[in-house]
Amino acid sequence: MIKRLLPVLILVIGVAGFLALRLTRPEPAEAVAQERSWRVESMVVAYGEHVPVLPLFGEVVSQGRVSLVAPMPARVAERPVQEGQGVAAGTLLVALDEADTLPPLRQAEAEVADIEAQIANERIRHDNDREALARERDIVANAQRQLERTRSLVERNLASPSDLDNASDTLARARLTVATREGAIAEHPARLQSLQARLARAEAVEQTARRDADRSRVEAPFDGVVTGIRVAPGDQVASGAVLLRLYPMDGLELHARVPQRYLAELGESLEQGEPLMAEAVEGVQRFRLQRLAGESEPGGTEAILMLEGSASGLRPGALQPVLLQRSVVAEALAVPFSALHGSDVLYRIDEESRLQRHTVIRLGETLGIDGERWALVKPVGLSAGDRIIVTHLPNAMQGLRVDVAPDDGMADESADTAPPPAEPQP
Secondary structure (H helix, E strand, O other), X not given: OHHHHHHHHHHHHHHHHHHHHHHOOOOOOOOOOOOOOEEEOEEEOOOEEEXXXXXXXXXXXXXXOEEEEOOOOEEEXXXXXXXXXEEOOOOEEEEEOHHHHHHHHHHHHHHHHHHHHXXXXXXXXXXXXXXXXXXXXXXXXXXXXXXXXXXXXXXXXXXXXXXXXXXXXXXXXHHHHHHHHHHHHHHHHHHHHHHHHHHXXXXXXXXXXXXXXXXXXXXXXXXXXXXXXXXXXXXXXXOOOEEEEEEEOOOEEEEEEEOHHHHHHHHHHHHOOOOOEEEEOOOOOEEEEEEEEEEEEOOEEEEEEEEEOOOOOOOOOOEEEEEEEOOOEEEXXXXXXXXXXXOOEEEEEOOOOEEEEEEEEEEEEEEOOOOOEEEEEEEOOOOOOOEEEOOOOOOOXXXXXXXXXXXXXXXXXXXXXXXXXXXXXX
16 A cells, blocks of 8 residues: 555655745846947057157168279289178279280380480481571572573683583572472471370370279279179180279168158258158168159159268168158157057047047157057047057947056057957847
């Protein structure tokens, strides 16, 4: 009997326990929709004077670089320098073989000596002609008197007509000799001038040959660095062939293209004598804006910056990024680029921790407190002491609720770590 009642008793106890638990259960709390907020970092608005910078990317150029060439066809005898070697002024760079360079000089010297001898001979000849002319004129006078005597004798039948003809011929020959001598004397200035012209031409050739012979030993005209070596000992070079190049250790320039919209500002600063400096992004080099190029191109105008200080680490042809400091801007705000939404929007955090949209005017870039490039702006409607977000929110909008990080950091948030888009709230 008991075995039959036991299952029923267990079932009754179970049902009673279930009913007791159901009656004593707690009432569930009513669900209330909560607005979601986004954790952001912020900074306090502080206006002040800032120096905007203009990023430029230019090429290092040496205006003093020279190409040293061979003055004549010759064989290279020596080249004691190497690529990239620093040399002092007067250092031998290349020497051409004297067996090729001296013969033209010797030939030119011989030509000058020959013409000088001809000029000396012409002067002696002229002196002799003048002395001979005086004697030949005496001969003409004697022949004239002899002719007169013979004519008188013929008239008195004391001489034959043939004697008179002989006397006339003698006088004629004497006069011809005088005329020839006078012609030679008259031609002396022209002959002397011609010889002097030939001498001047020969002396010019000699000077050229001497200059080329001197230049056959190519020496450094200034302290500089050797580059662009084209020859080695034993090479045969033509006249005018480039041997090597040399650029001075100082006087390097940076040629960088400036966008058209900055030209008026930079030109005005140059006219007022305001020094504008540029610092290398990598390195310690500093450059001073010297001038703007005389011609523009569609991509902008070339700015020429002079290196200030040591050129250590710089070489012509290197590409160098720099930051050019522009004129000081007052009452401006510097913010990280992550604070900008779009190109001209900042978000202020109000008393209710909600975002308020503010439009800004971009003034350029400047160096922030972390040494990185920040945006320089002039906001509309922001006051000193207001707080703005510096975390870039892809879903930022007017009235969005945010939660400000307690450390108020200004680190740049990347796209990978940015919060996801806002979800619709119930």
